[in-house]
Amino acid sequence: MREESTILSVGIDIGTSTTQVIFSRLTFKNSAGYFAVPHIEIADKNVVYKSDIYMTPLKDRVMIDGEKVRAIVAGEFLKAGFAPGDTQTGAVIITGESARKENSEIVLKELSDFAGEFVVSTAGPDLESIIAGKGSGAAAYSKERQCTVVNLDIGGGTTNAVLFDCGEVIAKGCLDIGGRLIRVDQDMKVTYVSDSVRRIADHEGLDIRPGMEADYQTVESICRKMAELLGDWLEHKDSPLLDSIVTPGSSPFDFDKPIRAVCFSGGVADCLYVHKEGPWNPYGDIGVVLGDAIRQSRLWSEYRVVDAKETIRATVVGAGSYTTSVSGSTIAYDRDVFPLKNIPVLKLTVREQEHCFADDREWFREKLRWMLEQSDSEQLIVAMKGKQNPSYTELRRMAACLSGVLDETLPPGVPLIIVLEYDMAKALGQVMTRMLKGKRDVICVDSIQVDQNDFVDMGKPLVDGLVIPVVVKTLIFG
Amino acid sequence: MTQMDDMINAIVERVAMELSKGASAPKESAQSPESPAPFDINRVAKKDLSGGNTAGTIRETAGDGDLVDITSPEEKHKPTLSHCEDPEGLERMMRSTPARIGVGNCGARLRTQTMLTLRADHAAARDAVFKDVDPSVLDRLGLFTIETKCSDKNQFLTRPDLGRQFDDSVISELKSKCVMNPDVQIYASDGLSSTAITANLENILPVIMDALKAKGLKVGTPFFVRNGRVAAMDQISEALGATVTCALIGERPGLATAESMSAYIAYKATVGMPEARRTVVSNIHSGGIPAVEAGAYIADVIEMMLEAKASGVDLKK
Numbered sequence: 001m002r003e004e005s006t007i008l009s010v011g012i013d014i015g016t017s018t019t020q021v022i023f024s025r026l027t028f029k030n031s032a033g034y035f036a037v038p039h040i041e042i043a044d045k046n047v048v049y050k051s052d053i054y055m056t057p058l059k060d061r062v063m064i065d066g067e068k069v070r071a072i073v074a075g076e077f078l079k080a081g082f083a084p085g086d087t088q089t090g091a092v093i094i095t096g097e098s099a100r101k102e103n104s105e106i107v108l109k110e111l112s113d114f115a116g117e118f119v120v121s122t123a124g125p126d127l128e129s130i131i132a133g134k135g136s137g138a139a140a141y142s143k144e145r146q147c148t149v150v151n152l153d154i155g156g157g158t159t160n161a162v163l164f165d166c167g168e169v170i171a172k173g174c175l176d177i178g179g180r181l182i183r184v185d186q187d188m189k190v191t192y193v194s195d196s197v198r199r200i201a202d203h204e205g206l207d208i209r210p211g212m213e214a215d216y217q218t219v220e221s222i223c224r225k226m227a228e229l230l231g232d233w234l235e236h237k238d239s240p241l242l243d244s245i246v247t248p249g250s251s252p253f254d255f256d257k258p259i260r261a262v263c264f265s266g267g268v269a270d271c272l273y274v275h276k277e278g279p280w281n282p283y284g285d286i287g288v289v290l291g292d293a294i295r296q297s298r299l300w301s302e303y304r305v306v307d308a309k310e311t312i313r314a315t316v317v318g319a320g321s322y323t324t325s326v327s328g329s330t331i332a333y334d335r336d337v338f339p340l341k342n343i344p345v346l347k348l349t350v351r352e353q354e355h356c357f358a359d360d361r362e363w364f365r366e367k368l369r370w371m372l373e374q375s376d377s378e379q380l381i382v383a384m385k386g387k388q389n390p391s392y393t394e395l396r397r398m399a400a401c402l403s404g405v406l407d408e409t410l411p412p413g414v415p416l417i418i419v420l421e422y423d424m425a426k427a428l429g430q431v432m433t434r435m436l437k438g439k440r441d442v443i444c445v446d447s448i449q450v451d452q453n454d455f456v457d458m459g460k461p462l463v464d465g466l467v468i469p470v471v472v473k474t475l476i477f478g
Numbered sequence: 479m480t481q482m483d484d485m486i487n488a489i490v491e492r493v494a495m496e497l498s499k500g501a502s503a504p505k506e507s508a509q510s511p512e513s514p515a516p517f518d519i520n521r522v523a524k525k526d527l528s529g530g531n532t533a534g535t536i537r538e539t540a541g542d543g544d545l546v547d548i549t550s551p552e553e554k555h556k557p558t559l560s561h562c563e564d565p566e567g568l569e570r571m572m573r574s575t576p577a578r579i580g581v582g583n584c585g586a587r588l589r590t591q592t593m594l595t596l597r598a599d600h601a602a603a604r605d606a607v608f609k610d611v612d613p614s615v616l617d618r619l620g621l622f623t624i625e626t627k628c629s630d631k632n633q634f635l636t637r638p639d640l641g642r643q644f645d646d647s648v649i650s651e652l653k654s655k656c657v658m659n660p661d662v663q664i665y666a667s668d669g670l671s672s673t674a675i676t677a678n679l680e681n682i683l684p685v686i687m688d689a690l691k692a693k694g695l696k697v698g699t700p701f702f703v704r705n706g707r708v709a710a711m712d713q714i715s716e717a718l719g720a721t722v723t724c725a726l727i728g729e730r731p732g733l734a735t736a737e738s739m740s741a742y743i744a745y746k747a748t749v750g751m752p753e754a755r756r757t758v759v760s761n762i763h764s765g766g767i768p769a770v771e772a773g774a775y776i777a778d779v780i781e782m783m784l785e786a787k788a789s790g791v792d793l794k795k
Binding site for chain 2: 426
């Protein structure tokens, strides 16, 4: 019996300014003792290769140059020594201003032979915040220490914030504050000033416009104000200025718990944890000054500061290492029909699942018809919380309801897929299989949390077929 | 004022009240539903134990509905530690473990409530060992009962060897009532926790039986063994000629749960075989692996054993 499996995961982050690739090995291991039911978890996430950081090739201001992206990715596979097909899971994340449906289609088309099995998703500001917070290590810190940690991913154009409480996301948001919002050329002339910087400058009575001489005092004052605004944002000190620089499309950064620690990632974090010696604008922008301003602000002095595991690579590491999760270790599936891709979810609430436990088929039939009309997909996942310790009677009623109704409603040949949170999938799956007498495949997994509107990928079974890797994604097209 | 003082005052007050009532009122009316129930240490209202300044008042109408079960998970997860830095964090930690953390102290000793909970849990553990399995559970499952050579619980506890053996008459009764030479023989036994069997058996035995029958296996007649140790399965296996024998048995209760059950499963078990030939699925209870899920898993393990013709360490190789 094999107690361990390893899979190779690739993460590709195509952002407004940079494109990066990483490869990581995910190790699945049985952590349960000899006398217990197996418990497989992802024991290790080891980044084995990090690419150079490329400028994202663009055709115009927002459209990605698909062929050039393909060349970058192909080059990195070669340098890393992996062939397309070596990777079993992973994610391509398109972030920032590149996050549009057209770009997602271009990337999908160009990368399909590398990325046949990956997730391609365009991350809205919210998803980007979460992925960066996982990649930076903030989520793990929050889980280990059982506390609230905010991760501020300060990039070129935006600051993505996510607040974790015991490893769970409780708030996310995005501000137009970043290191490349003022750009300066070699002759110290200002070449670009963003709308958000203009608003901050107006508010402070400062003058900075393209074509002007870049004055350190002015830049420093603006960066100090940016740091102050970030502090205000974490402390709910609303102001018209703060409201005016919230990134369009981001969630309101609302929460009602005190923040216990702060973690910084993104390009600016590299100039933040330690002061960079030398001229103030080595990159032709304000990243170094903004980093210094934050280190001198109350964000640094009044919160516990967590060392980020990844800074500029937080998003790509998040995409490569933290998008795959593992099912419960006692699950049921009749045959290896995996991988399954992009299956929409019908989520039943705790109250709604009672209809299934009571074998109320009429109700469930209606709900299912509605869902099939809503989504174009022929396949779907029925997801619910389940029960902590169901009785066999309840279990049989539920199996009868699910298998009966799903079998008559779904198109022929489509497997019945059930996703639960509580540990009861093997029991439910076995009963359903018996009731269907081989008419259809049954796939029943647990320990996975999904929501309505999510899409789920299920990979090939691992560790002697005990578990399957699962990717839950929320597709957000800009 | 310490909590112990609160408690003592409450008890004294209550006993005094009972005594005065008993003296003045006729017996019938004292037992009528309107009058307060006799004092019972297990029926002390929660607020009297948790400290605070309400000088230990006992609820006048102490019906079960008004009282909290101090051994319930909800109550056990309420911190009694005062002045805690992060109450929410503490509660979360307490929910993640059955260990008695976050309980605080009273000088060098445990608080009254911690002490009472501990004693209540200990009582549940003793009950699990000394009580018998609820006969209605066995009736509903249609199980007949056989006994080992132990005549009572005391002998069962002091003579482990007798808990593994059966009289010849019992063996012939078993042979007459059971299907012989089954692929799989499943039976239940009280072991050291009857409570575990009462709590889990109905949700696990039919799951395993149904799953094995669906695999086309010949499943033996299930029954119940009173005062049985794990290795009693060896003599049963030999007597019935079972290929695989699976014993569902109550585990020695701890202070965390008295409901934990295990399944010991062996391929061609024989008397005197090494313990390493047993496969164990442990921790079956509502806070561990749920009974139905464990049943589904056990059915797969048994199928695997029949294919590999091995069990225990030999199966894991």
